[in-house]
Amino acid sequence: GQNIDQPTEMTATEGAIVQINCTYQTSGFNGLFWYQQHAGEAPTFLSYNVLDGLEEKGRFSSFLSRSKGYSYLLLKELQMKDSASYLCAVNSNSGNTPLVFGKGTRLSVIA
Amino acid sequence: DGGITQSPKYLFRKEGQNVTLSCEQNLNHDAMYWYRQDPGQGLRLIYYSQIVNDFQKGDIAEGYSVSREKKESFPLTVTSAQKNPTAFYLCASSIAARGGKNEQFFGPGTRLTVL
Numbered sequence: 751g752q753n754i755d756q757p758t759e760m761t762a763t764e765g766a767i768v769q770i771n772c773t774y775q776t777s778g779f780n781g782l783f784w785y786q787q788h789a790g791e792a793p794t795f796l797s798y799n800v801l802d803g804l805e806e807k808g809r810f811s812s813f814l815s816r817s818k819g820y821s822y823l824l825l826k827e828l829q830m831k832d833s834a835s836y837l838c839a840v841n842s843n844s845g846n847t848p849l850v851f852g853k854g855t856r857l858s859v860i861a
Numbered sequence: 862d863g864g865i866t867q868s869p870k871y872l873f874r875k876e877g878q879n880v881t882l883s884c885e886q887n888l889n890h891d892a893m894y895w896y897r898q899d900p901g902q903g904l905r906l907i908y909y910s911q912i913v914n915d916f917q918k919g920d921i922a923e924g925y926s927v928s929r930e931k932k933e934s935f936p937l938t939v940t941s942a943q944k945n946p947t948a949f950y951l952c953a954s955s956i957a958a959r960g961g962k963n964e965q966f967f968g969p970g971t972r973l974t975v976l
Contacts, residue, residue: 758901781962792951792967793904800962837903841963846892846911846955848919849965853903 752776754852756838761858762828770823770855772838780844784812784823785837787854793837797823825857833859863888865968867952872973874939874946882937882971884952893935894953894965897921904951910935939973947975 753775762768774782781800785793799805799814799821811824823836835856839849865886874880884893892911896904906919910929924943929935935954939946949972953965 783964790949790970790972792969794967795964798962798964839965844961844963846963848894848906848909849963851896851904853901 752840752842752850754838754840754850756836756852756855758853759856759858761860762825764828764830764859764861766828767824767826768828768857770825770836770838770857772821772823772852774819774821774838774840774850774852776840776842776850778842779816779840781841782812782814782821783839783841783849784810784821785839787835787837789834796836828859830859830861833857865952865954865966867950867968867971870969870971872971874973874975876975877941879938879940880973882939882950882952882973884935884937884968885933886935886954886966886968887933888954888956888966889932890954890956890966891932892955893929894955895919895925895927895935895937896951896953898949898951898970907937907950946973948973 756772784796787793797812804813809826814821835854837854838852868883894909895907908927910916926938951970952968955965
């Protein structure tokens, strides 16, 4: 089967760093995505990893270890607007096939 | 501007009625998807279509139907057979070369409430 696990909720302080973990067990692997979703809105793309290692994009970084079936999203210099759900999704096939989504991690940033 | 539109944003339906949710994209994407999102459940796949005039069931297709007569359009009908239709519905599209990145772009969503 396909399974993606991530924590349900996290809380962090404004200005701090937070790491959101994601572990996956899928029938195949062709890339891992992180999306951000504010309440009542559409998910928006944050990052993509297909090879092992760290991808950095401004305040956001994402890491992948394919051998461990593990990824994390790192958010630095947290701002109040970062309060949102963060979705981990795996592309288990090549081509235009559906992504397998985790249930999302709801992050609350507090002052 | 290129993008995905869904209408309406809020929809109310009486129990026992069918209702159709619209999804249109002008990104020239081949594939389109419908997801349902409930609190604490993440995104669950209802139907997807990789090409015009073809579509496949997802994990929770029962009580739903779709059509793909045009590349730009992928409407979803929620039928009276769907026992718990109140949810947030998201449409997405993607284009991916074989073996390439399959980023999905999402519409703004339709919140359906059954009264």
